[in-house]
Amino acid sequence: MKPFAQQNYYELLEVPVTAPMDDIRAAYARLMELYAPDSIAVYALVDSEQVDALRARMTEAMEILTDADLRAEYDKDLGLSARRLADAVASPPSVVERAAESLASAVADDGRVSAEMSSAPVDEAPSARDESSPSSEEGSATRKRTRGSASTSGAPESLLVTGPQDFRASFFTGFSLGYVTSSFQMSPVVGSAVDVSAAMSRAETAASASSADASHAKAGDETPAPTSGGMEQSDASEAASEPAARGMSAPAGETGARSIAPQAAPGSEVTTSSAPHLAQPAAQGSVAPEAAVVATASRTDSPHHVAPEAAAVAAASRTDSPHHVVPEATAVATASRPDSQHHVAPEAAAVATAPRPDSQHHVVPEVAPAATASQAVFHSQGAAVPASHSGGVQPVSPAVPPASASVPARPALHGDAPVPSEVSPAQSASEVEVAAPTAGVAPPPSVPQESAAPVSAATAQPAAQPIPQVVTAPPVVAPTPAESVMQREPVRPLSSELALTRPVSRPAGGRQLGEAQVLSQDSAIATAEAAMAQVASRVREVRPRIPDIPSDAEFNGELLRRVREARGYTLQQVADRTRISSRHLENVEADRYPALPAQVYLRGILMNLARELGLDPLRVSRSYLALASEKTGKK
Amino acid sequence: MSKPSRAPLAEARALGTPIPEARVSAPPGLGGRPRPKRIIAVGGGKGGIGKSMVSANLGVALAQAGMSVLLVDADLGGANLHTCLGVGQPEATLSDFLRKNKSRLEDVIVPTGVPRLSLIAGAQDALDAANLKYAQKQKLLKTLLGASADYLILDLGAGTSFNTIDFFILADHGLLVVLPEPTSVENAYRFAKAAFFRRLQAMEAEYGIQDLVDSALTTREGSLRTLHDVLAQVRRKDPVGAERLERELAAFRIRLIVNQARTDADLSVGAAVASAWKKFFGIDMDDLGAIRYDDEAWRAVRKRRPVLIERPDSPAATAIQRIASRLLALDGSDTSPTP
Numbered sequence: 003m004k005p006f007a008q009q010n011y012y013e014l015l016e017v018p019v020t021a022p023m024d025d026i027r028a029a030y031a032r033l034m035e036l037y038a039p040d041s042i043a044v045y046a047l048v049d050s051e052q053v054d055a056l057r058a059r060m061t062e063a064m065e066i067l068t069d070a071d072l073r074a075e076y077d078k079d080l081g082l083s084a085r086r087l088a089d090a091v092a093s094p095p096s097v098v099e100r101a102a103e104s105l106a107s108a109v110a111d112d113g114r115v116s117a118e119m120s121s122a123p124v125d126e127a128p129s130a131r132d133e134s135s136p137s138s139e140e141g142s143a144t145r146k147r148t149r150g151s152a153s154t155s156g157a158p159e160s161l162l163v164t165g166p167q168d169f170r171a172s173f174f175t176g177f178s179l180g181y182v183t184s185s186f187q188m189s190p191v192v193g194s195a196v197d198v199s200a201a202m203s204r205a206e207t208a209a210s211a212s213s214a215d216a217s218h219a220k221a222g223d224e225t226p227a228p229t230s231g232g233m234e235q236s237d238a239s240e241a242a243s244e245p246a247a248r249g250m251s252a253p254a255g256e257t258g259a260r261s262i263a264p265q266a267a268p269g270s271e272v273t274t275s276s277a278p279h280l281a282q283p284a285a286q287g288s289v290a291p292e293a294a295v296v297a298t299a300s301r302t303d304s305p306h307h308v309a310p311e312a313a314a315v316a317a318a319s320r321t322d323s324p325h326h327v328v329p330e331a332t333a334v335a336t337a338s339r340p341d342s343q344h345h346v347a348p349e350a351a352a353v354a355t356a357p358r359p360d361s362q363h364h365v366v367p368e369v370a371p372a373a374t375a376s377q378a379v380f381h382s383q384g385a386a387v388p389a390s391h392s393g394g395v396q397p398v399s400p401a402v403p404p405a406s407a408s409v410p411a412r413p414a415l416h417g418d419a420p421v422p423s424e425v426s427p428a429q430s431a432s433e434v435e436v437a438a439p440t441a442g443v444a445p446p447p448s449v450p451q452e453s454a455a456p457v458s459a460a461t462a463q464p465a466a467q468p469i470p471q472v473v474t475a476p477p478v479v480a481p482t483p484a485e486s487v488m489q490r491e492p493v494r495p496l497s498s499e500l501a502l503t504r505p506v507s508r509p510a511g512g513r514q515l516g517e518a519q520v521l522s523q524d525s526a527i528a529t530a531e532a533a534m535a536q537v538a539s540r541v542r543e544v545r546p547r548i549p550d551i552p553s554d555a556e557f558n559g560e561l562l563r564r565v566r567e568a569r570g571y572t573l574q575q576v577a578d579r580t581r582i583s584s585r586h587l588e589n590v591e592a593d594r595y596p597a598l599p600a601q602v603y604l605r606g607i608l609m610n611l612a613r614e615l616g617l618d619p620l621r622v623s624r625s626y627l628a629l630a631s632e633k634t635g636k637k
Numbered sequence: 638m639s640k641p642s643r644a645p646l647a648e649a650r651a652l653g654t655p656i657p658e659a660r661v662s663a664p665p666g667l668g669g670r671p672r673p674k675r676i677i678a679v680g681g682g683k684g685g686i687g688k689s690m691v692s693a694n695l696g697v698a699l700a701q702a703g704m705s706v707l708l709v710d711a712d713l714g715g716a717n718l719h720t721c722l723g724v725g726q727p728e729a730t731l732s733d734f735l736r737k738n739k740s741r742l743e744d745v746i747v748p749t750g751v752p753r754l755s756l757i758a759g760a761q762d763a764l765d766a767a768n769l770k771y772a773q774k775q776k777l778l779k780t781l782l783g784a785s786a787d788y789l790i791l792d793l794g795a796g797t798s799f800n801t802i803d804f805f806i807l808a809d810h811g812l813l814v815v816l817p818e819p820t821s822v823e824n825a826y827r828f829a830k831a832a833f834f835r836r837l838q839a840m841e842a843e844y845g846i847q848d849l850v851d852s853a854l855t856t857r858e859g860s861l862r863t864l865h866d867v868l869a870q871v872r873r874k875d876p877v878g879a880e881r882l883e884r885e886l887a888a889f890r891i892r893l894i895v896n897q898a899r900t901d902a903d904l905s906v907g908a909a910v911a912s913a914w915k916k917f918f919g920i921d922m923d924d925l926g927a928i929r930y931d932d933e934a935w936r937a938v939r940k941r942r943p944v945l946i947e948r949p950d951s952p953a954a955t956a957i958q959r960i961a962s963r964l965l966a967l968d969g970s971d972t973s974p975t976p
Contacts (some may be wrong), residue, residue, distance in 0.1 A: 006916050006917065016912075036909050036912060036913065037913065037916075041909070041913075042817060042818070042819055042822050042906060042909070042910075043822070043906065043909035043910045043913040044913050045819045045823055046819070046822065046823035046826050047821050047822075047828075047913055048828070056916065056917075104692050144976070211811060231860070359838065460921050
């Protein structure tokens with residue numbers, strides 16, 4: 003029993019959190035009709051003022067959810083940053099920004115998660131890995147099947163898409179409740195990812211083969227299971243104890259379905275061609291990055307997968323054409339290209355790492371981007387050092403930074419392991435089927451110890467040529483790495499991971515291995531926050547840091563004024579930028595509640611103002627409105 | 638129950654089954670006493686909205702589906718279910734039972750001419766029958782619970798008096814009949830709210846939260862208008878009790894039937910009402926479907942025959958059959974009868 007006043011905007015409008023804007027508008031229109039004052043359904047049900055209040059709230063919900071930016075903010079507030087992907091698609095222009103935001107939010111989430119479950123993650127992570135590894139192997143196929151047997155998605159791509167989304171969904175939903183579940187889901191996701199790649203590789207065969215080989219190889223084994231990917235989503239959704247997860251996954255699945263076939267081809271492309279993506283539609287690219295980010299953020303383990311998947315997903319949702327897929331891949335790669343994007347990508351990777359207790363996972367994500375973006379692995383099969391691989395391999399300079407980022411992360415992770423750099427790649431590879439690409443990279447460099455390493459090596463080779471070998475090898479490797487990872491995990495402190503993250507997030511991009519370790523001291527949360535802040539500041543305009551505001555601060559006019567002054571804005575500047583009349587702003591800052599417009603408008607004003615000041619719009623508006631209603635005695 | 642009646646348990650046990658198929662395996666804990674598998678109460682608050690028509694035809698539909706059905710005209714002040722079924726003036730009615738010259742429920746059960754469908758007609762002669770005394774009501778409730786049939790259908794009267802509401806909340810399926818008209822919807826909401834509040838009161842003793850609910854209900858200060866308010870109030874004092882209360886309330890589901898839908902828009906009134914109800918009260922309401930306005934139904938009433946028998950292929954008849962099958966499906970999917 004939840005009174006409408008306590009429902010969030012999505013519940014209020016009775017739409018899933020992934021609902022496209024058109025659906026939201028339609029739902030709004032339908033509900034406004036249902037709750038029209040002369041509607042028979044509400045006649046004598048409640049007081050007319052209650053109906054009015056409901057209508058006002060629905061209008062507010064519609065206004066916020068149909069504004070891409072506001073919705074993004076709102077989602078962030080709800081912890082639904084994953085959904086932003088859809089938005090990004092909708093509005094190409096602000097892709098980069100979005101990506102940054104999503105990263106930031108993801109980071110934040112991760113940070114939270116890690117903080118909350120610092121203890122849990124370790125156990126889970128291992129488990130997740132275990133699962134993933136089996137899945138990657140022969141077992142992977144079965145697993146996927148079992149889980150996703152129901153799912154019908156024919157195209158591997160769709161699978162991929164769903165996978166990431168599920169992943170995300172599960173992550174987001176699960177981070178608070180069942181970490182275990184999420185991890186569980188994740189593992190399937192990974193499997194799906196692999197499958198997808200495999201499928202793609204097959205479809206692509208030629209070119210893609212080389213690039214994707216590693217991934218494919220792994221996937222290859224699972225290729226049969228590609229469908230399973232779709233299933234996974236279904237499973238995930240089913241399994242997902244939380245509704246949110248389901249909702250998200252479902253939509254994901256849909257998108258995936260749409261862009262099924264075309265993607266396969268793109269998939270290979272993804273692996274290989276990141277550069278084209280850049281050129282390609284920004285929107286797609288943006289989407290991809292976001293997805294990647296999300297994935298990474300949410301999952302350490304599957305980040306790689308996610309990234310590719312995300313890309314695929316994005317593409318899928320977008321258009322069927324392979325390009326889209328490519329863009330996605332690009333997305334990852336892309337990130338590296340544009341400066342801002344680069345940052346984002348690395349950050350994302352970093353983020354993922356940071357949050358995760360399992361350094362490996364984190365590492366993986368990072369690696370993945372590098373691998374995918376540059377696919378250096380394929381090209382430079384023999385690249386000994388992962389970092390070098392990515393750098394050398396990738397034609398695009400931007401790619402290099404990410405790669406480097408990933409590299410540092412690895413070392414950190416590996417820190418425990420004998421050979422840091424090598425190990426990490428191997429791990430990542432093994433961990434994530436996706437890793438396949440990564441693995442390819444890693445292989446040469448990777449230390450023999452890690453089964454993954456060998457595998458990766460194998461993959462790399464295959465990359466150049468036939469897939470089959472690679473395929474087999476990867477699976478094998480995967481399991482082992484997982485194990486190793488598991489062992490390591492306990493050993494490794496989160497801090498090390500965090501450290502990794504940090505460097506990544508830094509614009510500098512190419513970090514050295516040593517650095518990462520140095521950075522390791524910070525807490526995951528701190529890292530995440532830092533990364534987030536950086537992303538945000540990067541992507542958006544440069545903005546002075548917000549003065550310290552206690553988390554429980556009440557945003558009255560005085561505080562808003564102080565923040566504004568701390569930013570060095572005059573009232574008029576803010577008024578000009580926000581297009582809110584300075585009279586209103588004055589009244590807001592002076593807490594002249596009676597002089598302020600109706601709540602619906604006031605909320606808009608507050609949210610715009612808060613955004614302009616770099617504050618959390620929802621928090622500000624909520625806090626301020628609470629004060630206002632308290633003072634005015636209205637209930 | 639409290640009344641020193643001549644209807645002791647033995648009677649209930651001996652309750653005849655007018656219909657052979659009526660043997661129902663007794664749920665454990667009831668001492669082997671026969672008991673209706675499901676009780677359906679048909680209410681609606683407003684008069685003239687087709688409660689009796691729905692009850693009668695639903696009974697026919699369920700009987701035709703192979704269930705043994707006992708229709709009870711609980712509209713004590715304005716009984717006419719027998720008319721809907723074309724039974725004519727029954728020799729024995731509920732008032733005979735209540736006034737003790739027929740002390741056994743089976744003595745007042747009359748056949749309807751439809752296989753497996755029997756009827757307990759409403760009070761005819763007793764002009765004060767509508768004003769049931771508490772003890773009489775308890776006796777009736779208890780005896781009805783002991784009746785043996787697959788389905789016991791209670792056709793309630795208009796209004797929201799306790800005599801009506803208590804029968805409604807007794808039911809497994811509280812069917813709420815509404816017309817797509819403001820007057821009817823208004824009364825339906827009132828009826829539903831009254832039912833929930835009555836349910837609250839019935840539960841409060843059980844949960845030892847009597848004071849809480851009472852004080853919540855009587856708080857004049859901005860009088861508590863919704864169940865949310867009540868629950869919030871209760872929660873403030875007893876979070877655990879409030880949670881149980883909430884669960885109980887959520888378990889009690891009202892199922893809507895829109896009658897006399899004349900337009901396509903009317904067909905969706907049930908969904909709209911359920912949606913609005915949930916939005917404001919957070920309680921699920923099921924929309925069982927709409928019955929089209931149908932002259933055949935009206936003609937059937939004129940002929941004093943259930944439309945389901947008179948014109949089984951008419952829109953109204955098919956709609957009722959659909960509703961009956963939906964109820965059967967609901968019961969089929971959940972096998973634990975509510976006590």
